[in-house]
Amino acid sequence: MLSSTSDYALRAILVLAQATDGRPLRADQIARATGSPANYLAKTLNALAKAGLVTSARGPFGGFVLAVPAAELSLARITDCFDEPRPQTRCLLGNAPCDQRNACSAHKRWTAIKNARRAALADTTVADLLGGSAASLPTDVSLSSHQ
Amino acid sequence: MLSSTSDYALRAILVLAQATDGRPLRADQIARATGSPANYLAKTLNALAKAGLVTSARGPFGGFVLAVPAAELSLARITDCFDEPRPQTRCLLGNAPCDQRNACSAHKRWTAIKNARRAALADTTVADLLGGSAASLPTDVSLSSHQ
């Protein structure tokens, strides 16, 4: 579903979003709260800071603070920091680089699938996950719901 | 979007599905048609054969043939052979293993996202991609449609 790095990042963001008071949380606190390896999470938090999703402060009383309102922070914006998509090399059928103009027969359908998968992450915000109410996506898709 | 192994497998299946006559295709033919590394694709095709999606025949006039009708072969069935999901270790919020009974506040929403992402692959068949008509999924999701 998600790479482990994206998973750590999402959990860290959720912890930060739940810290109601404006006080920053240290990296090791976040690691303990999420069950992530502290050493690795430091790198991940650093990447999130560079991406502008969190702000970092050094020294005593330092730590990390969410830099984007939870209601405006989509899950896709988090995962995109780590699961960067390889550029589409060639089209699914044949060898020509398939674009809107020279579309192969699978192009439309495949693009729709990619968009649908992305939309599941792009249309949900951190606040949506924390709110825990009113899921706008279907909850009981009749699939063999293994992960 | 997909791991490169799943990508190779999907392209190989599409090539096999397009081979209308019943004659098998050799691994190197499929590799050339899809632009995949031949040596690696052999292993991938072998895995697909073990999963029962294709049948393999050795010797002269040997090769691979699609073992499942294209209309009954969902994309998820292909990708599941390679992108096997890590078992969900703990819930997104907190540490308890989150199940249907003890659901955290994010559980429903997160489950919906996972199902939606899977549905995009599970609800499309190889025949759907080749048919190239009547896409039932939305094609113009208003996203920054990069990959």
Place this chain on the structure above:
DNA sequence: TCCGATTCTCATATGCAGATGAGAAAAGGG
């Protein structure tokens, strides 16, 4: 039996996950 193609096995490259340690910045105390 012989050839060709698949299939198995080993070797290597690349990247990610995770660990470790040195260094830089910020705050507070002396």
Place this chain on the structure above:
DNA sequence: CCCTTTTCTCATCTGCATATGAGAATCGGA
């Protein structure tokens, strides 16, 4: 004003999984 503590920042290192490559082994048909 300097020093120490605290914390992030950055570079490097190792293990592991995946991706890739090349050759040997094996099987089936002619």
